[in-house]
Amino acid sequence: MSAPRERDLTGLPIFIALVEAGSFTAAAERLGCTKTRVSLQIRQLEERLGATLFQRTTRRVQPTQAGETLYRECRPLLTGLQEALAMAEGDGRQLRGELRLTGPEDYAARVLGPAVVEFGQQHPALRIELRSGDRISDMLEEGIDLAFRLGWLKDSTLRARRLGEFRQYLVASPAYLARHGTPEHPEALAEHAWVAFTPLAAPLTWTFQRGEESCRVQMRARLAANSTAALNALLTAGGGLSVMADVTAEAEMRAGRLVQVLQEWTLPTGGVYAVYPPGRHLPARVRAFMEFFQSWTA
Structure with a gap:
C-alpha cells in the first residue's frame, strides 16, 4: 500500500x-x-x-x-x-493575530470602544479592528470574528449569546415639542412628524403598552435615517419624534437635547447579543474577549 x-x-x-x-x-x-x-x-x-x-x-x-x-x-x-x-512561541497566554469586531454605531462608540482599548492593553501583540455601523454585516464575507447586535435576531445560521437587554424610548427635541405640542396618547403620534430609522424591519409601526392597554400606531415619515448618528442629528435638530435605544437616548436626555415623550407608555425591550459566525471552531481570542467583556460590563 x-x-x-x-x-x-x-x-x-x-x-x-x-x-x-x-x-x-x-x-x-x-x-x-x-x-x-x-x-x-x-x-x-x-x-x-x-x-x-x-x-x-x-x-x-x-x-x-x-x-x-x-x-x-x-x-x-x-x-x-x-x-x-503563537501561544507555544510565547508564554502560553499571550494572544496574537487579529480580532475583528463589529457593532451598531453608538454601541460601538459608547460601550465597545472603551472595552477594546482596555483588552488591547492586556494583549499588546493582538491587532484589534473595531467596525461600527447599523447595517447587518455578512460575518463570513467580511471576516468578522464577533458581532454585537441589538434587537431581535432572525438569522438562524448564526450562533448567538444573549448578553442583556435594552429599553426603547420615544423622544423628541424640546424645540420640536414647543412648536408642535407634546402628544398625550400614542394615537396622536400619527399626526406628528416622524423620523424613520430604516435599518429596522418595520420603522413606521410601533406598539405601545400601558398596563393591560395596548396601542398600535402607524406613523408617516418625511425624514429617514440609516444610522444612529444620523437619527440623533435629525431629532436634536427638531425634525420630529422617533424611537431610540437607551444607550443613545439616555445620554441625549441628560444633556437636555432630547426629551422622553409618553413616559407612562412602554415599548418592547430588545436583546443585546454577541453573535459568532457559523462553524465548529471558536478562536481563543474570541473566547478571551467574550470572557473579558462580560466581566467588564457586569
Missing part, C-alpha cells in the same frame, strides 16, 4: 487573504508580498484541487461556491493553528 500523498498547505493563508481582501492587490498588501506570488499560489491551489475557487472581474475577485465552501471550512482551522503556534 502506498503512503498517502502529503498535502501542500502553503496556498491556504494566501487563499484566505484573497477572499477577505477581495482583490489581488489588497491581498498582496495584507500579506506583504507581490501580486504575482498571490496569483501563482491561487492558480497552483486551483490546479491541485481541480476546482475554480474565484470568479475574476476587472474590479474584484469573488469566491465561487467551491471557494466559499473551502473558506468556510478552512479559515477557523487555520486560525486555530496559528493561535496554537
